[in-house]
Amino acid sequence: MTERVILLVEDNPQDEALTLRALKRAGVANRIDVARDGQQALDYLFRGAGYANRPGPDLPTVVMLDIGLPRLSGLEVLARLRADARTRLLPVVILTSSDEDSDRVASYQGGANSFVRKPLDFGDFAETVARLGVYWVATNCPLPPG
């Protein structure tokens, strides 16, 4: 069984730390790679600059994608992924602080598999992230390889 990796695209280190902690405390032992902006996420996924020889599977099991990102926004990253045959079906969960209707609509129209709002309250946040992680790495059945 191939390793199931989560790609977390998050520019805020504190959110990153809290996300990682929540996933860890929820018992998600899978490897979690982090990209700090949209471009880095694309480089990671398509083995671009700096990621040519990264270890692990070709693609992560799920991408947790923030919307407000430096360089390329989360919606732009999503568009690139959906435009590429390799990543067209890659599960992407939008995990964002935004509760704008327009963002939600744009996300789903852009091909997001899920839209999750980061709760303000840390307790809720931790629970939400934990459930997300467990769901995508354990509950959800990914596409068969190939």
Added chain:
Amino acid sequence: MSLRLPDLVNPQRSLRARFAWLIRLSGLLLAVLTAYTVERLQRQQLADMRGQAMRREALLLARSLDNALRDRLAQVHDTATQPLLSSGLWEPVDARMLLEGLRSQQPALAWLGIASHSGRVLVATGGQLEGDALDSEPWWQAARVGPHIGVPRPAGRLTASLGLVDGQEPWLLDLAVPLVDLKGRVTGVLVARLRWDWLDGLYQSLQPPALTAPGSQSLVLDRDGRVVLGPAGQRGRPLPQALPGSGGPAVVLWPGEDEQLLAWSGSGAVEGADAAAGGAGLRVVVRQPTALAFQDAQDLRVRLLSLGALGTLAFVGLSILLANKVAQPVRALSAAALRVVHDRAPDFDPVLPRRQDEVAEVAQALRTLHSVMAQRLANQQRAQAALQDLNAGLEKRVAARTAELQAANDELDAFAYAVSHDLRAPLRAMSGFSQALLEDHGPHLDAEARGYIDQIILASRRMAQQIEGLLVLSRSVRGGLSLGLVDLSELARTACEDLQRAEPERQVQVDIAPDLAAVGDARMLAAVMANLLGNAWKYTAHQPHPVVRVQAEVVDGVRWFCVSDNGAGFDMAHSARLFKAFSRLHRQDEFPGLGIGLATVARILRRHGGRIEAVSAPGQGASFRFTVPSHPNMGTSPTEALP
């Protein structure tokens, strides 16, 4: 000057001209009347004058003729009274000699004869007519009484000895004188026959010179009214009408001739002589054609008429001239003044060179008027232009300000949204790491430290709620109004159902009037109803019998929607803070809340062009009423700042 009538004398153009024409025609009529009246008077005067003169003439002629006849009669009488004849003892030879002597002495006598008492001619000149009977003559009986003059009559058988006169049979006038003997007995009659052409000659010689009275003619009439002397063609004819005795003058229409003025002598040639001496009874009529007799009157009339016509003509001409003289500068003046119509200044100088009369005064007045009006107009236009500039500037400024305000508002909203959004991550970090600290290192912390961390977490939560509220407030007024007919009753019911679901244990009496409709944005008005009913729900929490009402009322023609409760209420003294964000009238431990709801409600209603009021007293419940105009402000963006 044009040929057409100047307006001042053209009756079609000017009322004054009509009067002027009326006066002119009256003048002409007066002239005609005067002329004819004067002519009539003149005719009358002339008739009197001429009549008298003609009458005198007639009398003179009559007297002359009469005298001549009388003289002849006297001669005959003298002869008759000669002793030879009066003695009655005459011999025919002697008597004939006597008669012949008289005849040769008086050639006017054509024939003389002595008739016997019985009327037989005993002796006569030349022996003519001797033996003839004269007793059948009309004058015979009269002649036996006294001297008598007969009437003219044709010569008859004497014509042969007399010869023709003008190719006509001569006429004779019988003069008869009785022969009376010494004893006074009439023994016979001496008859003399006077040549009528002799009298005619006398008559001709007595005609006045033609110069004194042109066309004047005299006619001599016998007792029967026959013309016996007169111009050729008149003799032997009677007068066209009988003459009265007064002697004239009279105007008579002569058949076949012109109208004539007549005057005549009295019925006898010499008044009184007729009866006494048995005169010839000749009447003299003098006539003159009225055309000539009244020539002067006619001339006068013609002169008067001509003068009247000329005067009228002159008056018309003069009035036209004068009217033109007045009208021309006035017309030029109006033309010059009407230059204003073509936006040119009135220019009177070329029209009125060196004038100082009333026209110039009018021109001056017009000029002054124009300059004053032009000045005023210019001032007005300047003021108007200034006003327009000002208005345009104001509009521009208002537009600019509005745009600025809108931009500022948009920016403020965006800022509020961004701030509240961006505040969430650090806040999550604060609360998250505090939680993590508590969870991971709780056992190593003493109770006080844990209490502090709890406070941090509590504060974070509260701040999170406030940020959430800010976002709601900001979002409530972002974007355009999507207007439609909104059923507020339905919105109220939905809100109450939500509240009931959240707190199923609450028993609240909800009265919602049906069919409360308003025009507005359904999403925003839903937020309004949710907030107001949420408050009512919340502040009736401590009531044993909570009641919430939604209804409409009309105050002063304005429709208000009212949400009231019988809850805690508030002190109206603090009502000013009621609709400010984060401003609360109750303690958090009494009624928790953010202080965002009513601020949101007020902003939404303001965007709809409506407003909200609150009435309450502590412990007496609260009543919030608001208006939603039928045609709310259609602005796509709020122009009011955040409260």
